[in-house]
Amino acid sequence: MPVSLKDVAAHAGVSIKTVSNVVNNYQHVTPAMRERVQRSIDALGYQPNLAARHLRKGRTGIIALALPELGNPYFAELAASVIDTAAQHDYIVLLDHTGGLREQELLVSQGFRARVIDGLILSPIELETEDLRDRAHDVPLVLLGERDYDLPYDHIAIDNVAAARAAVRHLIDLGRRDVAFIGARRGRSEPAQLRVRGWREELTAAGLPADERLVAATDGWGHADGASAMNHILDSGRRPDAVFAYNDPMAIGAMRVLHERGLRVPEDIAVVGFDDVIEGRFGAVTLTSVSPDKAAIGRLAVESVLARLHDRATEHRRVSAPYRLVERESTLGRPAAQRRTDS
Amino acid sequence: MPVSLKDVAAHAGVSIKTVSNVVNNYQHVTPAMRERVQRSIDALGYQPNLAARHLRKGRTGIIALALPELGNPYFAELAASVIDTAAQHDYIVLLDHTGGLREQELLVSQGFRARVIDGLILSPIELETEDLRDRAHDVPLVLLGERDYDLPYDHIAIDNVAAARAAVRHLIDLGRRDVAFIGARRGRSEPAQLRVRGWREELTAAGLPADERLVAATDGWGHADGASAMNHILDSGRRPDAVFAYNDPMAIGAMRVLHERGLRVPEDIAVVGFDDVIEGRFGAVTLTSVSPDKAAIGRLAVESVLARLHDRATEHRRVSAPYRLVERESTLGRPAAQRRTDS
DNA sequence: CTCAAGTTTTACAACGTTATACACGCCGTC
DNA sequence: GACGGCGTGTATAACGTTGTAAAACTTGAG
Structure with a gap:
């Protein structure tokens, strides 16, 4: 049922890679060819298979956002900001709730989902410094919230x-x-x-x-x-x-x-x-x-994760978000x- | 960095498929062989690559839950129930918020994410019957909430x-x-x-x-x-x-x-x-x-999606969840x- | 009109996994 | 003692995508 690059290629009478080039906005494609392929894509309703793309590229396009509780409207607003910002960068957000439980937070930070997500935004409650110290994974981690850790991770919070x-x-x-x-x-x-x-x-x-x-x-x-x-x-x-x-x-x-x-x-x-x-x-x-400026916090968090994802050389930074009484x-x-x- | 089946196979001196068989608890494996392979798995700290598995099996192991607003604690509790139930069945939940906007709901129901998710649980607000009628996708859909649609989809709600x-x-x-x-x-x-x-x-x-x-x-x-x-x-x-x-x-x-x-x-x-x-x-x-019994609703929703996922022949059903004043x-x-x- | 240089398109090999089909022993049976 | 049958392990081919390198096509200069 699902239509693949191969189907589109056959329909347009070109090679698979050409279709791929069109899909990915590769530069060396003549306007005429692009037009023709695009027509086939639309006609067949092609949608990229993310699993395959991920397998090939080593990225999933998914970042996880782990919050203590979704019921607290504060976190809900934050989540909305994160989801929106991520969408602007073509990333999907996997929302998780830890319940503020150390065990859950540990599980998330250790990356029990390491092979599914590209990055992690975590708002810890119970987690201790030593819990975070020996993270085996190289999945970028950005911390949110009131806890103060003396560790080389990005941290977004108000003062x-x-x-x-x-x-x-x-x-x-x-x-x-x-x-x-x-x-x-x-x-x-x-x-x-x-x-x-x-x-x-x-x-x-x-x-x-x-x-x-x-x-x-x-x-x-x-x-x-x-x-x-x-x-x-x-x-x-x-x-x-x-x-x-x-x-x-x-x-x-x-x-x-x-x-x-x-x-x-x-x-x-x-x-x-x-x-x-x-x-x-x-x-x-x-x-x-x-x-606190929830929109700003969410935006900064996503941007930090993505920055680290695309260029892992940057310094780990502590960002202060605005707030008012x-x-x-x-x-x-x-x-x-x-x-x-x-x- | 990541260790694959191939690495484990080399370490244990067996074929890749044998390792796969052990990982998947395939039945025709001698205890001795299982033991030996398991030792290599543990030694190397092997973790399956979900993307590859999904590419091969055609399933992602992810179901989406699209809610009008996460800030409403009602939906937050519901989400918690869905996430927990899904986890029991080894499924991950992708939480989405539609804001109760028809455009967003349409997008979700049309499966703008069809290639990422195996199933969808949607709580519509604005969506109309005709919007749902021509869903191009075969991704199982379960509806929640107060809206009443005369369509062949599972619907979980209180009376x-x-x-x-x-x-x-x-x-x-x-x-x-x-x-x-x-x-x-x-x-x-x-x-x-x-x-x-x-x-x-x-x-x-x-x-x-x-x-x-x-x-x-x-x-x-x-x-x-x-x-x-x-x-x-x-x-x-x-x-x-x-x-x-x-x-x-x-x-x-x-x-x-x-x-x-x-x-x-x-x-x-x-x-x-x-x-x-x-x-x-x-x-x-x-x-x-x-x-309303939110825990029951969440549980029923997940079970409906999964049932439809594993056996698409079942009748579409309308389930009434308990409630009290x-x-x-x-x-x-x-x-x-x-x-x-x-x- | 040819050929080099550039541009566009293509063939092919991976990514890590599982399904299929087959090879290999081992057993009991004729 | 050869012959199915079964239980166990193994090569090989997918799944759908993108990177690489090479092939095919332009273009423009000589």
């Missing part, structure tokens, strides 16, 4: 420390003094946690104490984790006047708990999230958030005009 | 009419009489819109008027669309006592508008969504929603405040 400091700065400017952090990594060495570091640095810079009891570690990074972390802090008797969450879903989970406990946002407790997901714009209290109701100085202050 | 009726029934049981529907398809023939049909049928069955002015058509199906639809209904002077939304994000967008306008949920207006996304469980007012605060008889987060 997480600076972004976190901006968020905390904003809270301090509102007059808040007891700023909690929700979503620290449980049992991990501190230097890798850039957002916590930013929280600590900014508080210290402002002459405020960075009370470690206001840092809530969690297992995951979803709504439920934010909710339980918030409950944990309040149950321990602490009553911060602001919360900075690792990401938006956690911030929203925390806000739900505050609502259940009769605490008002932002009057009693101001809240700042991270990632600026669409959901944060439609709650009863809209969410102030750090907004979007202020909404959850950190408003005064109650919003239309907002009903239901207890 | 959308029945589910919508259950949702409306629930609202009627609460004593609501003016139930609005948010998220109708703009300018589309009605029979395809199963959830609207369920809304209409159930109201009629209860002896209530199905007021078409309470049906709000939208362009998209996101938060913002739900919000503007809600605004539109209220601006037109209508004041329904209940809203049934096409999906959860729209319901949440609508609730935001109700909140802005000082209308209480559920006291003034009860709200029911569709899909049961996690976000609905963490708003200031948690959302009642129709909860999850009741939360947005349709509670009593006031919503002070309720703890439910799981």
